[in-house]
Amino acid sequence: xDFDLTDDQREIKxxxxxxxxxxxxxxxxxxxxxxxxxxxALWAEIVALGWPGIAVAATHGGQGLGAxxxxxxxxxxxxxxxxxxxxxxxxxxxxxxxAGSEAQRERWLPGLASGELTAGxxxxxxxxxxxxxxxxxxxxxxxxxxxxxxxxERVVTIDATRRFARVTGDAEPLGPGATGRVLAGLAAEVVxxxxxxxxxxLAYVKDRKQFGVPVGSFQAVAHRCxxxxxxxxxxxxxxxxxxxxxxxxxxxxxxxxxxxxxxAADGGREVAASAIQAHxxxxxxxEADVHWLYKRAQLDAALLGGGGGHRAALARAAAAxxxxxxx
Amino acid sequence: xxxxxxxxxxxxxxxxxxxxxAHHPGPEPERDEDAHYxxxxxxxxxLADGGWAAVHWPVEYGGRGATLTQSAIFFEELGRSGxxxxxxxxxxxxAGPTIMTWGTPEQKERYLNPILTAEEIWCQGFxxxxxxxxxxxxxxxxxxxxxxxxxxxxxxxxSGAQYSKWCMLVARTDAEVPKHKGxxxxxxxxxxxxxxxxxxxxxxxxxxxNELFIDGARIPDENVLGGIGNGWKVALTTLMNERSGxxxxxxVRLRQLLDRxxxxxxxxxxxxxxxxxxxxxxLHLKAEVLRLTAYRGLTAIEKYxxxxxxxxxxxxxWSEANQQLTQFAADLIxxxxxxxxxxxxxxxxxxxxxxxxxxxxxxxxxIVSERVLGLPKAR
Numbered sequence: 231x232d233f234d235l236t237d238d239q240r241e242i243k244x245x246x247x248x249x250x251x252x253x254x255x256x257x258x259x260x261x262x263x264x265x266x267x268x269x270x271a272l273w274a275e276i277v278a279l280g281w282p283g284i285a286v287a288a289t290h291g292g293q294g295l296g297a298x299x300x301x302x303x304x305x306x307x308x309x310x311x312x313x314x315x316x317x318x319x320x321x322x323x324x325x326x327x328x329a330g331s332e333a334q335r336e337r338w339l340p341g342l343a344s345g346e347l348t349a350g351x352x353x354x355x356x357x358x359x360x361x362x363x364x365x366x367x368x369x370x371x372x373x374x375x376x377x378x379x380x381x382x383e384r385v386v387t388i389d390a391t392r393r394f395a396r397v398t399g400d401a402e403p404l405g406p407g408a409t410g411r412v413l414a415g416l417a418a419e420v421v422x423x424x425x426x427x428x429x430x431x432l433a434y435v436k437d438r439k440q441f442g443v444p445v446g447s448f449q450a451v452a453h454r455c456x457x458x459x460x461x462x463x464x465x466x467x468x469x470x471x472x473x474x475x476x477x478x479x480x481x482x483x484x485x486x487x488x489x490x491x492x493x494a495a496d497g498g499r500e501v502a503a504s505a506i507q508a509h510x511x512x513x514x515x516x517e518a519d520v521h522w523l524y525k526r527a528q529l530d531a532a533l534l535g536g537g538g539g540h541r542a543a544l545a546r547a548a549a550a551x552x553x554x555x556x557x
Numbered sequence: 558x559x560x561x562x563x564x565x566x567x568x569x570x571x572x573x574x575x576x577x578x579a580h581h582p583g584p585e586p587e588r589d590e591d592a593h594y595x596x597x598x599x600x601x602x603x604l605a606d607g608g609w610a611a612v613h614w615p616v617e618y619g620g621r622g623a624t625l626t627q628s629a630i631f632f633e634e635l636g637r638s639g640x641x642x643x644x645x646x647x648x649x650x651x652a653g654p655t656i657m658t659w660g661t662p663e664q665k666e667r668y669l670n671p672i673l674t675a676e677e678i679w680c681q682g683f684x685x686x687x688x689x690x691x692x693x694x695x696x697x698x699x700x701x702x703x704x705x706x707x708x709x710x711x712x713x714x715x716s717g718a719q720y721s722k723w724c725m726l727v728a729r730t731d732a733e734v735p736k737h738k739g740x741x742x743x744x745x746x747x748x749x750x751x752x753x754x755x756x757x758x759x760x761x762x763x764x765x766x767n768e769l770f771i772d773g774a775r776i777p778d779e780n781v782l783g784g785i786g787n788g789w790k791v792a793l794t795t796l797m798n799e800r801s802g803x804x805x806x807x808x809v810r811l812r813q814l815l816d817r818x819x820x821x822x823x824x825x826x827x828x829x830x831x832x833x834x835x836x837x838x839x840l841h842l843k844a845e846v847l848r849l850t851a852y853r854g855l856t857a858i859e860k861y862x863x864x865x866x867x868x869x870x871x872x873x874x875w876s877e878a879n880q881q882l883t884q885f886a887a888d889l890i891x892x893x894x895x896x897x898x899x900x901x902x903x904x905x906x907x908x909x910x911x912x913x914x915x916x917x918x919x920x921x922x923x924i925v926s927e928r929v930l931g932l933p934k935a936r
Contacts, residue, residue, distance in 0.1 A: 231566060231626045232559045233849070233856040239558070298558060432930055447933040449919075452926035459925060460874065463867050467849040468842075474558050492842050541838025542831070548841040549828050552819045 233470070235302070242299055246306035249275070254312045256519040262313035263390035263522060273314045273345075281316065283343025285324035290339035292323070297411060297476035300324055301418035301469065308422025308530075311522050313391045315348045318359040321415040322349030322367040325374060328476070329408035334376060338365050350397060351412065352533050356385065360395030367404065367412065368397070369535065374408035375401040389529040391522055407480055410487035413534060414472035417490035420498035420530050421469045424462040427505035427523045431455060434509055451508060458504050461497035468493040485547045492540035498527035560852070562630070569627050570634060576607055577638040585641065590764070594644060594720055601643035601675040610673050611649050613802060618657065618665070619673045625855045629805040636809030647717065648672035648679035650803060652725050655795045659742070659783035668723070668744065682712040682726040682745065682769060683792065690920045692727075693736045693789060697771060699728040699743065706730075706743065706776045708751070712769035714914070718754045719767060721747045725795060726776075727788050740788030744780040751775065761906045762897075804851050804871050811879055812844050814904065818886045827889070836885050843878040847871060866929045873921045876911035883908040 235243065253272050262269045276282065285300040286292020293299075300320060307316050323342040326334055341347035341364060350363035357366055360382040368375045380399035387394050432455060435446030445451050472490035475482040502524035506513040513520055531537070562570060582600040586592040604610040605619075613628040614620025623631065635642070643649060653672045656664055671677035688695040697710025708728055715724070724745040731739035745752070751774030756764030783791035819828075819837060827833045850867045857865035883905040887894040894901035912918040926932040 231562055231852060231856065232860075233853045234558060234860060236558065432932070436932065443936070444933050446926075447936050449923070449926075449935045452930075452932045452935050453919075453922040455930050455932060456922040456925040459866060459930060460870050463850060463870055464846045464874075467846055467853055467867070470558070470853075471560065471849050474560050478559070479561070489842055489845050492838065493846060538835060541842065542834045544838035544841045545828065545834035548815065548819050548837055549823065552816045552823070 235298070239298055239302055242295075243302040243306060246303055247309070249279075250306055250310035250312060254310045256311070256522070259311050259313055259391055259522055260519065266390060266393075268313050268315060268393070272312065273316075276314060276316055277345030280343070282319045282323060282345050283339075284320060286327050286339050286343040290327070290335055291343040292327070292339065293343075297324065297414060298470075298473045300415060301473035304415050304418040305422035305425075305469075308419035308526070309426045311391055311423065311426065311526055315359040315393070317392075317415070317419055318351035318357075318363070319345075319348045321412055322351050322365065324415065325367050325404060325408040325411050326365075326376065328411050329374065329405035330376065331405075334402070334404075337378075350380065350382070350395065352394070352397075353535065355396055356387075356529075356532055357382070357395050357397045358529075358533060359393055360397040361393055363397075366397050366399070367408065368401065369409055369412055372409055374404040374412065376404050377401050387525075387529055389522075389525040391526060392529065394529070407476075407483060410472070410480075410483035411476050413487040413491040413540075414469065414476050414483070416530055416534050417465065417469040417472060417487070417494035420494035420527060420534075421462065421466045423498055423523050423527050423530065424458070424465055424501040427502045427520060427527075428455070428458045428462055430520055430523075431458065431505045431508045434512075438510070445508075445510075454504055454508055458501045461501045465490075465493045465497040485544070488540045488543045488547070491534045492537045492544060495531040495534045495537040495540065499524075499531055502527040562626070566624075566626055566630060569623070570630050573609070573631060573634045574638075576609060577634060577640065580607065581638065582640045585639075593641075594717075597641045598644035598675050598678075598720075600640060601645055604643060605674045610643060610675075611653065614649075614653060614669075614673070615657070618653075618669045625859050628802045629851070629855055632802045632805035633809050636806045636813070642803075642806065643675065644717070644720070645672055645675045645678050646803075647681050647725075648677070648723075651681060651795045651798055652679040652723070654798045655725065655742075655791060656744075656782065658794050659787075659791050663779070664744070664782065671722075677722040678717060678720045679723045679725060680715045680718045680721040680747070680767075681795070682715055682724040683795075684714045685711055686713055690917060692792070693740065695727060695729065695740070697726070697728040698732075699730050699741060699776070701730075704778045706778065706781075708743070708745065708771050708774045708776060710771050712771065713757065713766075715754075715767045715769050716765055718747065718769055719756070723747060724752075724769070727792050730785055730788075734786075737789045738786060740792070741785050742782045742788040742791035743776050744782055745774060745776050746780075749774055760909060761903055804875065807875050807879075808844070808847050808851060811847065811875060811882065814879070814882055814886075815840050815844055818882065818889065821886065821889055825889070833889065840878065840882050840885065843874065843881070847874045847878060850874065866925075869921065869925045869929055872915065873912075873918050873925075876908075876918060879911050880908045 283292030288294040347364040350357040350360035350366035352358050366377040366380045377399035380397045382395040382397050385394045438445050468490040472486040475486035505520045512518045612621045612623040612631045616622045685695045699706040699708045726743040726745040730741040753770040755768045757766045851871050854868040
């Protein structure tokens, strides 16, 4: 039993944190969101580093790493709230790598891994980066589908750090495991969103003084922060479990990804909402950056399909284990 | 990252499972406290005969030198087998490790083996009526008289005191210094005139805990543990031990209780009911979050020697989940769950203690805020 990152995985996460804190500080996220455009320089750098193909096999032009390494990048891109098509492209590529046919892999993976192509990812009514996508991976119930060269119609959501569309086209099925991988990846992004919201809040409540003392010294505020940590670590435990299952034990991926999705869908929104509340009046202004995280958490929850469906799946899993002899 | 047990851990688990199959403690006796205690004591003796009573203790003291993961496996399997916690759980988890850390060679020689065999049961004399969360405010006094200490005061929430030979007692030996500094940790013989045990009836109607009235109890100097005036540090050793292995037992018990709720829902044809399914799914999530987070905490301690942020969260997660679970069970089952003496009414009421015992949730949140999040000391 070793529930921790390897040194290499830690290194990947650390490099991503460092790069993004330099290239994608909140001021850049804000500028991109207000211009309703992605940050082309940042995307070029991400492509140059080979990140979109991190979980794509070397034979298809990727780095040949796994779901855990991908999750670490997604967590850090979520932490930065970066305005790029990384999540949809890298996660669609990982899903096609794991659950696509050989023909689908050969057709899409080299372009996605090299960043020549981008992908869309989401649900029929809500596809992240659907516009301009060469290919879209759609979740619908337990089934994942692939749409090549989709028709896309822009949808403007409250999350201006990301582009969304409604997508139509001829769907081809993807094999089992695609859905679980996508959910695991989205949940990893939410872990990063939670971590950032918590850290921004801690910095604020240590600094902001009322009644002559930092507001973080009031128990009502401090206990809210403790609750934020509990949600963040709950999301992290399940998201890492799901990433590990995707990499090492696909039989557990269905349940593990439902756990991660349920924890992230609700936990992400709770933590980001708490960040706004703990910032007080300033937290409700456009100037304070916590709202980008709140909006990202809302849209990520929608991409995850909300917590309810996953809890229903978990109830079936709980019933199934009662029906079985003890493991 | 590897969330499977390695070969050594699997071998340990299989050996343990085989042992539990051959040594089942039998059904839990009805709520007669003495019979229940005897059941737990007898089973600890069997565990000790098999070398399983304290797997986490070093081999030289009769343990197996188990890793933290193996110790977690032990408690998971203990819970899964339906066996009770050993009668001397406070001795095994708290007194023993504290004596190993702070005891003289003579003290280790004298006390450790009878803890293992349940020959001598231990209780914990920390909390007082006016010193609960604020433990260092305790008032029980020990005054030196020749080569003895004479103790007077009152302790509360001492579980198992009526069966105990020894008490881990923290008392004030110097009232002139700041409150944390004037404390001393004693090993007090319970079998003496100056110690009276009175059962404390809790909201379930049962006396699981006691009050201890100490009036002129005598403790020889050789029963000071860790030096005079060093009691706060020694007590912290005891408190730090409290939350490790036990968490895995409780986590498995939570899962077993959830399995029973699933059974109750299935029996009523309610598994597909959206409200019921949503709640069961949420409870399943909480049980799994607890298990996974507890394992993350173990890895952090094994690899880095200190618990990560997750270590402070699991007790809080468990108490909240258990309270939510038992309330949902009562809702699902309906009025019969509230009949006096029913299993579910007991579980419902007992769960209220979960967020108080071993550190209230409010104190845990303070600890998380200050030590994990680095917030200023709370007001």
